Amino acid sequence: MSGDDVPRFELVPEFGVILLKHVLSTSEQLALYKQVKDEVKTGQRGVPGNFHLSSGAAGSSHRRDALHELGNLLFHRAATAAASIKEDVSGEDATTMEPSLNRLQQVLSGERPADVQYVAGVAYTSTAKLANHCDMNKPLYTMSLALGEACDFTFGEKTARPYPNERSGKPVSLRMESGDAMFFDGGSIPHAVDGLVAGSAPDWWAKAGPKCSRVSFLFREA
Incomplete structure (x- = not known):
């Protein structure tokens, strides 16, 4: 996987969400899962x-x-994708409009390189869902990487008790498949996993003997 080419991606400019499609090959996904399987x-x-x-x-x-x-x-891959964005829906430069995209601009320019300090995992069984929430009361720039079954991720729905930093609006859903990665501000943008897509895991997943239906890696700078 190279950090320099522009990956295929989907953008939600109003929330600063970038979904990077198929950033890991099948062999890379399997190798990564083997590293963490026991955890x-x-x-x-x-x-x-x-x-x-x-x-x-x-x-x-x-x-x-x-x-x-x-x-x-x-x-860096997400930053490369963000740099390819010329205009958002309002005709203005999206990378200067949205805080998350601004953060990626800093990564690409070298002004403030990425510095992942903490890596966690989340395991989903076939019936698991993640309720709508924000992670904390300040920005928390997060890169999520998925293995296993696909899921539907929803962003932007207002939480019941919003933090002052919360930014909500009309909800947007994205389908995240095995090998995809997604950058977003988990502290400020409400997000939820509405459910898994049964039977959507790649062939290698079942052969690897997983304990669950989906594993998500969370890479955070703080």
Whole structure:
């Protein structure tokens, strides 16, 4: 996977969401899953399971450098995609309009390179859903990478008790497939997983003996 070519992508400019399509090949997906298979923890009663994968300074016992390098590369891929955007729907430069896209512009220019500090995982069983929410009361730029069955991700629906930084509007849904990656501000943009698409996992998934139907990697800068 190269960080320089422009990937195929889908953009939700009003929320600063970029879905990168098929950023990992089949062999890359399988190799990545094998790295973390023993760490996967499933949830109960339709609630996704959360688990830690890597954090800490380089060389520390809780850090897997390869995962941080992958996260930084994915941030750069998203930044390359953002740089190819000329105008948003209003005719103005989308990269200067939206905070998340501005962050990617900083990555690409070198003003503030990507620096993934924390990598976590989320495991979904076939019936699991993720309720609409924001992760915290400040921006949390996040790169999500999917393996296994596809899911429908919805952004922008107002939460019941919004934080001051929340930015909501007309909800938009994107389908995220195995090998796709998605950049968004998990702290400010409401997001939810409405459910998985049964039977949509690639052939390698069943052969790998997964504990669940879908695994999501979360690469975060803080």
